[in-house]
Amino acid sequence: MTPMNRAKATPPTNLRYAVAVDLVVFTIRDRRLCLLLVERDIPPFQGAWALPGGFVLPDEDLREAAYRELAEETGLGSGVHLEQLATYGAPTRDPRGRTISIAWLALSPDAAEPVAGSDASRAQWWPVDHIDSATLAFDHARIITDGLERARAKLEYSPLGAAFCPPEFTVAQLRAVYEAVWGQHLDPRNFHRKVTKSPGFLTPTGAMTNADGGRPAQLYRRGVIDVLNPPITRS
Template sequence: MEWTAPRVLLAVDLVILTLRDARLHVLLVERGVEPHLGASALPGGFLRDEHEDITSAARRELAEEAGLSDVPHLEALGVYGEPGRDPRGRVVSVAHLAVAPRLPEPVAGTDAAGARWVPVERALTAELAFDHRRILADGVERARAKLEHSALATAFCDETFTISELQQVYEAVWGIRLDPRNFYRKVQNARGFIVADGPMRRTDTGRPARLFRAGPVRVLNPPMSRP
């Protein structure tokens, strides 16, 4: 019997995370077309044609659906292709992740009826289209692991910052409260993570706090392991 290639559609989905008001937020769109008309979903869509690069398709969809064209770095998160995940047929999605500071308000376009930042803890318990809640959960876990092993957290701080301000970034991304003394010890043990900079700053409590800036290393050793 002659073999016939199965019809498989290739798509991209995007988990875009940022901090807003000291909370981790994810970009969600409201679907303006079927299937799942009106449902919340991650931004994404199909490749335009067989010549379009996958990463280029991800950036195009992000710009078209949410008006975000300046996300600095997209990394591959995973491939999702279980049968039945999309009622339109066999659809394999290459998911991408970005964790970036100070991202602007999104502007909906193309087949998205709306676009907004949503706190991650709320999005993870909401009804999302397709298998997007699973993709989001994987993206959040990847982001939390990145803070353990990389210096990413300093990108969410000002050029100079206090240990307390750095701790707030970790608490927002990890979704837990941290003991200040243990956190300070771990930061100091991570060689080259941060370096002292400038005079001390007076805090809201009236006590002075030492200022730091991002250090030269990008991979933390030892890592900032979660409790």
């Protein structure tokens, strides 16, 4: 046995790799689920669309790095839900050398216009069904697929649909989130009953809104729980 694979001994520099974070940022725009992509202006994959991201700095926690990159690309920061998605580290995923990337899933209200960062000529929201997987940089198509699957699953058993909404929102707004993410129509009456009866999911503010034209609707805020029981089911 060589010293190299002697686990938990300090590794030499040839066993150290670049470590990055990549962000799968979703929002709802125009009743459609959209993803933030940046256009790369440096090789490799120059000109291709990619997930926003960057390398982890020496004194930075992984979550901090993700928040920093998110702020750099969107101007957003607090109020955005951020959770680890998965880590991608195939030896050849980056032609420049071995890179380990920790992907994060972010859910944002439709607030900020994206800002082009230092390494990207443009940043733009893309409706998820208009993204051409084949042209994406690195293994980002795979990461996006995983992020989509996670987001869709999370809506079922967590109150994270509200992460797409402003701090105060109506049941109809929340329903629009579910419909956009799942790509299916939901019955307004049954949806209303489910989410308002689900203990801890929503807390009414008392205020009403009539922004949507019809009868004024109750405004709600996110509740205190972080697991939905019973879940909101699709199909």
